[in-house]
Each structure stands twice: as structure tokens, then as C-alpha cells.
Amino acid sequence: MSIPAPAPELMPAYPASWFLFGLASEFRRGPVSRDLLGQRLVAFRTASGKPVVLDARCAHLGADLGEGCVIGEEVQCAFHNWRYKPDGRCSSAPNAPEAAWARLRSYPTVERHGYLFFFNGPEALFPLPFFEDAEPGAYVVARPLRFYAACPWYLVNGNSFDVQHFRSGHGRELIGEPVIDCPHPFARRNRLTLRNVGDSVADRLLRSLLGDRVCVSMTNWGGSVVVVTGDFRSTRSNLITFIEPIDRERCFLNVLVYAQRGRIGRLFDHLRLWLRRRFTNSFMAEEFQMLAGIRYHTGCLVESDRPMIDYFQWLTHLPRGAPAAAAPAADRPYSLPLSLCEERVP
Ligand code: FES
Ligand SMILES: [Fe+2]
Structure with missing residues (x-):
């Protein structure tokens, strides 16, 4: 007899969690974009050394910010020079003062051992995992x-x-x-x-x-x-x-x-x-x-x-990450039901 298991549609397409972007040295000389988790993302390092990951499609006409350049703490689109801060806000748009509304999604990042990781949600729900009690x-x-x-x-x-x-x-x-x-x-x-x-x-x-x-x-x-x-x-x-x-x-x-x-x-x-x-x-x-x-x-x-x-059951209760939803739906709370967190010895 088969045992009931959650339907595939209940699994998050892209869970809100940590993912590997790539080698940090790849964006040493300027922004680099990649197709990741069903979207285009860009990584760049600001002049002060902060690694940033944003949605790569410019809010104006969707040009790829990976083709742009870094100016100080911001990334500039190559097409009409709109600029974005590390939090994704548009800081300047030549001849378009009304573009202050423009904002891209920005993702929490961690650089470790020369690799860049990002959290697929507005804020990291847990630290980038490592081995228990290890530095x-x-x-x-x-x-x-x-x-x-x-x-x-x-x-x-x-x-x-x-x-x-x-x-x-x-x-x-x-x-x-x-x-x-x-x-x-x-x-x-x-x-x-x-x-x-x-x-x-x-x-x-x-x-x-x-x-x-x-x-x-x-x-x-x-x-x-x-x-x-x-x-x-x-x-x-x-x-x-x-x-x-x-x-x-x-x-x-x-x-x-x-x-x-x-x-x-x-x-x-x-x-x-x-x-x-x-x-x-x-x-x-x-x-x-x-x-x-x-x-x-x-x-x-x-x-x-x-x-x-x-385990599949546990997954269905995890929050969804971008692009599906930046915040959890009302029926998908961030806190997991306790029954799914109890120790189980089969
Ligand atoms: S498409 Fe980026 S500024 Fe126009
Ligand atoms: Fe295996």
C-alpha cells in the first residue's frame, strides 16, 4: 500500500534560503550577471568593498546591469545611466527625476572562502550554514x-x-x-x-x-x-x-x-x-x-x-523565495509547525 505524500505543487519552486552565486573574484573588475533561480541576478563589489546582489534587470527598460559599471557604492546601467544603491533603490536617473520610484530586489550576501552566497529573500532567516561549532x-x-x-x-x-x-x-x-x-x-x-x-x-x-x-x-x-x-x-x-x-x-x-x-x-x-x-x-x-x-x-x-x-512534508512548510514571493503567503508561516520539528527515531 502506498503512503500519502505531499503534492509536487506544494514544494517551493525556489525556497527562501542560501544559494551559491559564484567566485567572488569574478566580479572584482565590475558587475557580473547570471541566470539563477529563474531570474537574472547581478553581483558587484562597491568601492568600499561590500558585495551586493540585486535583480539584474534595470527597472527602466530591463537592460542587464551586468553590462553596466560600478561607480562608488552604486551600479550604473549602461543603457541610460540609471544608478542603483546596494539596497536596490534608484539613486539617480538622468533627465528622469520622476524615476525615484524605481527599486530592484536586493539580497543579503555573505562572502566566505572566496565565494559569494546570497539569501533568496528580503532578509536572511538564518545565518549561512557551516559545520557545527566550527570556525x-x-x-x-x-x-x-x-x-x-x-x-x-x-x-x-x-x-x-x-x-x-x-x-x-x-x-x-x-x-x-x-x-x-x-x-x-x-x-x-x-x-x-x-x-x-x-x-x-x-x-x-x-x-x-x-x-x-x-x-x-x-x-x-x-x-x-x-x-x-x-x-x-x-x-x-x-x-x-x-x-x-x-x-x-x-x-x-x-x-x-x-x-x-x-x-x-x-x-x-x-x-x-x-x-x-x-x-x-x-x-x-x-x-x-x-x-x-x-x-x-x-x-x-x-x-x-x-x-x-x-522530509517532503517539512519542505512544504518552508517559506518561498524570489521570484515566486518575497514574503510568505498567509498560509505559509515562517515558523514551522512544532510537530515537524520533533525528534523522530524510526
Ligand atoms: S534600461 Fe537601464 S537605464 Fe534605461
Ligand atoms: Fe546518495
Whole structure:
């Protein structure tokens, strides 16, 4: 018998959460625009060094501000020279004093490890996630891995709660039961212990180097960000994934692999990072082969999919981000129902 699951239309097309814009060095010389989350966005750095993300379409005739330039603290459109402040307000429009109404959406930003992140809403509902009790400055990060999936974004992130597929898809046997809880109103976490029983070259190498057991913690923040740690016998692996929905049927996943700074020096840090990135790449490439073309059918989920169904249910209560709605609709409160935040041990 199938178990009821939320209809796909109830999932946010673009959740109000944190997303990766790109490398901060890309907009060192001027504004850079990108198609992200169903809209055109522009990033620029003001003369005082503040990173800014705005809607890229000029309020006048829609020219792309990525073709413009930065003047002091403002970005100027190349077409008729209207200028915008970091908060999106139009500060000057030559020969059009009545254009004071013009305003673009502006997004909260954070720059970390040389990458720019933005929150897809008028204000950040939670800080840019990182590893629990860890200082970003104590870590180094590798160049992001980027994967494309022809499936809805929430199925990619639903993987963290798809307990069954670790055995069948990844050669990992579950030891004990997963522990699922909500450590924060906008976070849902799954912690589980796995035994590596895979027979790929990478699996065998991993077993001989780090043992066969790993305690994994995966915390999904706001729907879009997943903070993952894996505790092996003698080391911890760290990565954070940022989903990038293209539309309701396609998405990218950006994967940032981290390593703690060591005492030996930068060269050794980079060697460790390179190795971790290689392992992550082989694991994730397998994952994305399996994900190709999967579909969300509410009538096909079964009792053993329960942790994933609960995750989908949780998603339906998350606030929507731009372009769907800047503020939550009355029936979509920012505070989540308590029942969805209680600890659940299946
Ligand atoms: S289109 Fe930007 S100023 Fe006219
Ligand atoms: Fe997976």
C-alpha cells in the first residue's frame, strides 16, 4: 500500500534560503550577471568593498546591469545611466527625476572562502550554514564540484533521508537506526552509522585507509543547503552542498569539499583537499547517474520511504523565495509547525 505524500505543487519552486552565486573574484573588475533561480541576478563589489546582489534587470527598460559599471557604492546601467544603491533603490536617473520610484530586489550576501552566497529573500532567516561549532577560518575549501540532474531539486536533497538507497546504491549497510531531528526551526537533520561493504576500487581503498565504519550527519538548511560530516576511525570528512534549481524539473548541485587547516602547511592541506575532492567526486558521480530522470510520484511511496516523506512534508512548510514571493503567503508561516520539528527515531 502506498503512503500519502505531499503534492509536487506544494514544494517551493525556489525556497527562501542560501544559494551559491559564484567566485567572488569574478566580479572584482565590475558587475557580473547570471541566470539563477529563474531570474537574472547581478553581483558587484562597491568601492568600499561590500558585495551586493540585486535583480539584474534595470527597472527602466530591463537592460542587464551586468553590462553596466560600478561607480562608488552604486551600479550604473549602461543603457541610460540609471544608478542603483546596494539596497536596490534608484539613486539617480538622468533627465528622469520622476524615476525615484524605481527599486530592484536586493539580497543579503555573505562572502566566505572566496565565494559569494546570497539569501533568496528580503532578509536572511538564518545565518549561512557551516559545520557545527566550527570556525570557517579554520578550514580550507576545494574548487566546487558541480552536477546536473534532470529531476526536481527536492529529490536530490531528499537523498539524505532516503535511508534505503545507501545499501542498494552506495554499498553502505545501515548499522542501527537513523536519528532524525530538527536542530533549528529551518534545519532538518539525519544522523546514521554506515558500514562500507562496497566493492569499487574507491570503496576498498577507503576501507583500508579509514576503516569500514562511518558516522554520518546530514543537516538540510532551508531546503537548499546540506551540511555533511562523516566521522571515520581517525578523521572527519566535511562537505556542504548548495542546490541550484533551474526550474521544477531540473537543477544543479554545487558541492564544496572542506578540510581543516593542518599544522604542517598549506601544501599538505591542499593535498588532503585534492584527495577528498577525488573521493567525493567518485561518490557523487555515481549518485547523479542514479538520479537521472527520477520523478516524484506521490502515489508510489511506501512505508520504508517514511523518512523521505516526512522530509517532503517539512519542505512544504518552508517559506518561498524570489521570484515566486518575497514574503510568505498567509498560509505559509515562517515558523514551522512544532510537530515537524520533533525528534523522530524510526
Ligand atoms: S534600461 Fe537601464 S537605464 Fe534605461
Ligand atoms: Fe546518495
